[in-house]
Amino acid sequence: MTEAAMTSGNGLSLRVHARRMLTETVCEFDLRRSDGGPLPAFEAGSSLIVQTPSSERRNYSLCNDDRERHRYVIAVKREATSRGGSRSMHDEAHEGVVFEVELARNGLRAGQGRRHLLVAGGIGITPMMSLLRRLARDPLNAFRLLYLARSRAEAPYAEELARMGLGNALTFHFSAEHGGRRLDVRPMLKDNGTGTHLYYCGPGRLMYSIGMSSIHWPRIHVHFEQFSSLAGTRAGDEAFTVKQASTGRIFEVGGNETILDSLRREGLKPEASCESGTCGKCRMTLVAGEADHRDMYLAPEDRPSSIMPCVSRSVGGAELELDF
Incomplete structure (x- = not known):
């Protein structure tokens, strides 16, 4: 190059x-x-x-x-x-x-508020770094970063974070220094009465634990970045059809392929990037039909009118009409 x-x-x-x-x-x-x-x-x-x-x-x-x-x-x-x-x-x-x-277009954006709790596991610290720098610039922000990793040697940016002078706002937990025990973050997620915004990213096990432990938090206060890929298909998925709104053309989507797969098979070249339901690049307008949303990108208010064709499908095998 x-x-x-x-x-x-x-x-x-x-x-x-x-x-x-x-x-x-x-x-x-x-x-x-x-x-x-x-x-x-x-x-x-x-x-x-x-x-x-x-x-x-x-x-x-x-x-x-x-x-x-x-x-x-x-x-x-x-x-x-x-x-x-x-x-x-x-x-x-x-x-x-x-x-x-x-x-x-995606990312771990700062919520509107003054109280922030950031939880990172391993490589999950990367989306926190620029966010943390922004929060630290404003003295009115109250924030805390909890950084979990197996060991200090396996924790990216651990040394840089230690030099930032964050004091009690920064907590490291290296399981190798605690007999292999992982930190239980559930107790600190019990109450969101202060209006705290939660940000988290890390391995699947940590993501699931935090996601379930914060299920009672207002959704506008919860922000996360999903690194692991979402499967494009699952066992038992039904075949369905997609109608192109502008032309009326019908595309058959097999049970073992995604909408993107179907469009490519017919010679189209839809825009896409991660193909795991996290980046938003392949977003299409949902004109008609009920979508089985499987992505980690669309906000609840966007789902009636949009779909991520890299992972999402039709409910019950019914036809979807999409604008693309």
Whole structure:
């Protein structure tokens, strides 16, 4: 790949200015324009869609201060079960390599309020970093970060966080230092009478525990980033049809394929990125029919009129009419 500046549309061609290993499995990438020009502003908690060297498109959280305009910083964990994305970032995204990126529409955005509880597990600290920096800038914000990991050596940004002078607002819990015992976060989620906003990200087990323990919280006070992929299909899924609103064309969606799979099989090229129901890139307008929503992106108020075709389906095998 050759160096380039800004591309057309919402995309950018960015160069790896620097990289460093945060842990044995997590690498940080400092991405900049080749001409040194400014980058589009981003909101703290946002993520970046990256066309990795393997050509897989992946979402990575922006970790740097949202006031910075000269760079985007992401941290990528090398996954043992990688389909190519994280592995290619570690093995091929060396200094000087250029690839396409795009600011994503999803992310862990700050809620409207003054009290905030952040819970991160392992690599789940990445979406918290820019958010934490923003919260810490305003002395009126009361916040606490609880960072859970197996050990300090396996905790990205642990040293940087310790140097930020957060005092009692920062709590580390490394299970290796506690006989392997994980911290039970459920007691601190019992009461939301203070109007606290909750933010969480981490492994599936932690996500499930916090999700269930905060089920009684007002939904507008709960914010999370889901890293693990959602399955596009499940055992027992029924076949159904999709009608294209603009043309009336009918697409057959098999029980073992997604709506995106069906459209591609017929020669269409719908926009998509994560294909796990988390980034919002493939969002379509739901004109008619009842959708079986399986994504982690759409807000409740958006679900009657939108669908994420990478994971969501029809209820009961009935036809869906979509605008795409």
